[in-house]
Amino acid sequence: MAFAWLPGALGDIAHGAATTILLIAVTTLAGTLLSILGAAGRRNGPVLLKRAIACYVEVMRNTPFLVQLFFIFFGLPSLGIRLDPLLAAMLAMTLNMAAYTIEIVGAGLDAVPGGQTEAALALGLRPRQVFVKIVLPQALKIIYPALTSQIVIMMLESAVVSQIAVRELTYEADMLQARTFRSFETYFVVTLVYLALSMALRRLLVSGGRRALGAGVS
Amino acid sequence: MIEFTFWDIVRNLLLAARWTVLLSLAAFIGGGIVGLIVLFFRIAKNKWSRRIASGYIALFQGTPLLMQLFLMFFGLPMLGLRIEPWTAAALGLTFFASAYLAEIWRSGVAALPLGQWDAGASLGLHYLQELRLIILPQAFSITRAPTVGFLVQLIKSTALTSIIGFEELVRTSNAINNATFEPFKVYGLVALIFFVMCFPLTQYARRLEKQAAAR
Numbered sequence: 001m002a003f004a005w006l007p008g009a010l011g012d013i014a015h016g017a018a019t020t021i022l023l024i025a026v027t028t029l030a031g032t033l034l035s036i037l038g039a040a041g042r043r044n045g046p047v048l049l050k051r052a053i054a055c056y057v058e059v060m061r062n063t064p065f066l067v068q069l070f071f072i073f074f075g076l077p078s079l080g081i082r083l084d085p086l087l088a089a090m091l092a093m094t095l096n097m098a099a100y101t102i103e104i105v106g107a108g109l110d111a112v113p114g115g116q117t118e119a120a121l122a123l124g125l126r127p128r129q130v131f132v133k134i135v136l137p138q139a140l141k142i143i144y145p146a147l148t149s150q151i152v153i154m155m156l157e158s159a160v161v162s163q164i165a166v167r168e169l170t171y172e173a174d175m176l177q178a179r180t181f182r183s184f185e186t187y188f189v190v191t192l193v194y195l196a197l198s199m200a201l202r203r204l205l206v207s208g209g210r211r212a213l214g215a216g217v218s
Numbered sequence: 219m220i221e222f223t224f225w226d227i228v229r230n231l232l233l234a235a236r237w238t239v240l241l242s243l244a245a246f247i248g249g250g251i252v253g254l255i256v257l258f259f260r261i262a263k264n265k266w267s268r269r270i271a272s273g274y275i276a277l278f279q280g281t282p283l284l285m286q287l288f289l290m291f292f293g294l295p296m297l298g299l300r301i302e303p304w305t306a307a308a309l310g311l312t313f314f315a316s317a318y319l320a321e322i323w324r325s326g327v328a329a330l331p332l333g334q335w336d337a338g339a340s341l342g343l344h345y346l347q348e349l350r351l352i353i354l355p356q357a358f359s360i361t362r363a364p365t366v367g368f369l370v371q372l373i374k375s376t377a378l379t380s381i382i383g384f385e386e387l388v389r390t391s392n393a394i395n396n397a398t399f400e401p402f403k404v405y406g407l408v409a410l411i412f413f414v415m416c417f418p419l420t421q422y423a424r425r426l427e428k429q430a431a432a433r
Contacts, residue, residue, distance in 0.1 A: 001296075058417065058420070059409075059413065061416075061420065062370070062374075062412065062413045062416035062417045062420055063374070063409040063412045063413055063416070064374040064375070064376075064377035064378075064388070064412055065374070065377075066377040066378060066380070066388060067377060067388060067391075067408050067409050068409070070388075070391075070392075070401070070405045071401070071402075071405040071406065071409060074395065074401035074405065075401040075402040075405050075406070076402075077401075078400075078401060078402045079402070152280075156280075156281065156283070157282070158282075159282035159283075159284040159285060160282075160284060160378065160381075162284075163381060170282070170284060170285070173288075177292075183288070183292035184289065184292040184293045184296055187285055187288040187289050188289060188293075190285060191281050191285040191286075191289060194280075194281050194282055194285060195277070195280045195281050198280045198281070199280060
């Protein structure tokens with residue numbers, strides 16, 4: 001074990017970690033938004049939309065993220081859609097996460113008692129207002145712990161996007177070990193960085209959720 | 219350039235899928251055995267053994283599987299072991315699975331009423347007998363749905379072993395894609411093969427969940 005290379009590599013590691021954080025931040029926002037739309041569509045949309053969303057969820061949940069990533073990055077250009085690696089990674093991560101969070105958000109929507117909707121309608125709110133102002137906040141509060149775990153899982157899964165040359169943490173590790181020939185030490189250090197990131201992310205989400213939603217997460 | 223017909227592609231992918239299945243099974247069985255040991259530590263009466271087991275679980279659940287595989291692949295040779303991609307893949311996935319399975323089963327043990335332990339003790343059973351005859355059978359039976367669900371996750375996770383050079387479905391598909399330049403078809407087929415493997419299990423897990431909820 002030798003760590004003499006480490007001081008010179010800190011810049012690269014920090015840069016990679018920053019990209020990983022960017023990826024997960026974008027995915028969290030886009031994925032959550034998409035899954036709210038998806039879950040709402042699956043409950044109240046036309047039959048065809050409901051079926052399409054159900055199919056989408058099943059396909060994404062039953063195939064590996066790596067294959068989805070390759071399909072988007074290598075496959076879409078043959079349809080004339082060429083994506084830059086970072087964009088492809090964001091798209092793949094968002095689509096993958098949404099498949100899981102559509103089910104989570106949906107469970108939350110189902111858990112809000114129907115009386116809440118009736119009461120809000122009786123107060124003269126329009127259906128859209130009822131959803132956004134009454135049902136959704138309560139649903140998010142219920143599912144917040146599950147959503148938090150899914151976000152952390154997605155952060156860990158993002159290591160895979162190094163395979164399409166997105167310069168995130170794992171990619172930087174690959175480059176470093178090729179330069180230093182200290183493969184084990186490099187991946188060991190980067191694993192610790194991931195561990196710290198996932199713990200920090202969980203902390204941040206828990207405290208942020210408590211402040212924004214009053215959701216009790218331990 | 220080698221000519222590949224559609225059936226050549228399908229045949230080669232299916233042949234490679236055998237390795238995906240084999241690796242999934244090996245990791246599930248190995249992970250089950252190691253996971254059982256971790257579970258014993260996790261629910262032991264000794265505080266330190268519980269802490270060590272939670273640390274082990276947190277470590278594997280808090281780091282990317284890809285990193286765990288790299289550490290296996292590059293770390294074991296440092297201990298003087300000659301290692302093939304297959305060994306690194308099987309060991310890496312085994313430890314990964316053990317942490318998740320131990321945590322799933324622990325939730326099952328925690329869900330049992332404490333009276334079960336008391337009843338076991340009052341029948342004169344000692345600790346291991348209590349676990350074997352009373353606690354674990356019930357814990358396994360109420361966690362059957364998440365265990366099957368995790369198997370699906372494990373099958374999908376085998377895709378990552380392509381990165382450390384294990385010749386399974388995804389690595390083979392990369393090679394075929396490099397020869398045919400038909401990524402849409404090749405990766406579409408790979409996704410389909412994974413779907414065919416995972417979907418029945420997902421449905422089975424869902425049915426178990428419904429049964430458990432109905433009980």
